[in-house]
Amino acid sequence: MRGLLGIQDLPRTEIERILDTAEAMVEISQREIKRVPTLRGRTVINLFLEPSTRTRVSFEIAAKRLSADAINVSSSGSSLSKAETLADMGQNLAAMNADVLVVRDRTAGVPKMLADRLPMPVINAGDGCHEHPTQALLDVFTVRQSLGTLDSRVVAIVGDISHSRVARSDIHAFTKMGAEVRVAGPPTMLPAGIDVLGVKACFSMEEALDGADVIIMLRIQRERLEQALFPSVREYSLTFGLNLRTLALAKPDAIVLHPGPINRGVEISGEVADAEPSRILDQVTNGVAVRMAVLYLVTGEQA
Ligand code: CP
Numbered sequence: 404m405r406g407l408l409g410i411q412d413l414p415r416t417e418i419e420r421i422l423d424t425a426e427a428m429v430e431i432s433q434r435e436i437k438r439v440p441t442l443r444g445r446t447v448i449n450l451f452l453e454p455s456t457r458t459r460v461s462f463e464i465a466a467k468r469l470s471a472d473a474i475n476v477s478s479s480g481s482s483l484s485k486a487e488t489l490a491d492m493g494q495n496l497a498a499m500n501a502d503v504l505v506v507r508d509r510t511a512g513v514p515k516m517l518a519d520r521l522p523m524p525v526i527n528a529g530d531g532c533h534e535h536p537t538q539a540l541l542d543v544f545t546v547r548q549s550l551g552t553l554d555s556r557v558v559a560i561v562g563d564i565s566h567s568r569v570a571r572s573d574i575h576a577f578t579k580m581g582a583e584v585r586v587a588g589p590p591t592m593l594p595a596g597i598d599v600l601g602v603k604a605c606f607s608m609e610e611a612l613d614g615a616d617v618i619i620m621l622r623i624q625r626e627r628l629e630q631a632l633f634p635s636v637r638e639y640s641l642t643f644g645l646n647l648r649t650l651a652l653a654k655p656d657a658i659v660l661h662p663g664p665i666n667r668g669v670e671i672s673g674e675v676a677d678a679e680p681s682r683i684l685d686q687v688t689n690g691v692a693v694r695m696a697v698l699y700l701v702t703g704e705q706a
Pocket of ligand 1: 454455456457458459529535538662663664
């Protein structure tokens with residue numbers, strides 16, 4: 404693998420290779436001494452120019468469990484505040500012989516721009532409304548862990564589809580893996596023509612969740628909204644929130660995912676987030692294994 408910029412151009416065989424590698428990584432995190440020497444002497448730079456808890460911490464843990472040196476860089480305290488360009492900053496990080504650059508940015512296309520200029524593999528940790536590939540991989544991994552095969556499973560993605568990089572990467576990942584994908588939300592949050600991605604657009608929870616095996620709830624991306632896209636949080640929650648009543652619309656053994664951070668009482672009720680069908684914390688656990696697998700694969704081909 405020469406970096407990981409998105410799921411859109413990743414063949415199913417590559418997705419399966421990453422998931423299978425992640426299976427082998429799970430066991431490392433269950434040991435008393437959670438460390439193997441695989442990437443000893445390698446340097447991973449985590450450049451996070453947008454807030455993150457799960458992705459940033461799990462990439463750092465993943466690098467350390469493989470014995471790589473993990474260096475975290477954020478916008479505050481960096482020379483971006485002195486008008487250095489991202490491209491120049493990337494060249495400087497590369498000049499320190501870093502082996503991998505993990506990057507999150509609020510602007511779509513930044514990881515690709517850096518990958519085109521830098522000699523080391525770049526991993527996209529979320530770029531604007533574009534893609535969040537490792538989130539989609541850990542989502543698919545989590546569903547595969549719970550349900551086995553994804554072929555013909557019905558996956559409903561509910562919420563702010565327009566502004567969600569997770570939705571975009573999940574759509575690519577789950578359709579490639581053979582699932583039937585539905586997206587649902589208010590019309591203001593569903594991009595026109597989204598059906599060209601091979602998904603069904605739904606405008607009610609009843610339509611989206613009928614017969615669903617997997618429900619993926621999304622947060623409203625307030626940081627990316629220029630105007631209100633729904634009348635009130637209460638109305639949004641009543642119409643598109645997941646609670647015990649709306650959960651009952653799906654299959655009885657349906658599972659619930661959410662990339663986090665969750666907004667309890669808005670898109671998901673606390674009683675669903677904390678209940679048995681929820682796989683939200685499994686997603687977080689699996690995120691470490693999936694990111695270990697991605698770091699291993701992008702550095703392995705260089706060795
Ligand atoms: N799912 C996700 O990307 O969470 P963070 O923003 O906390 O990294």
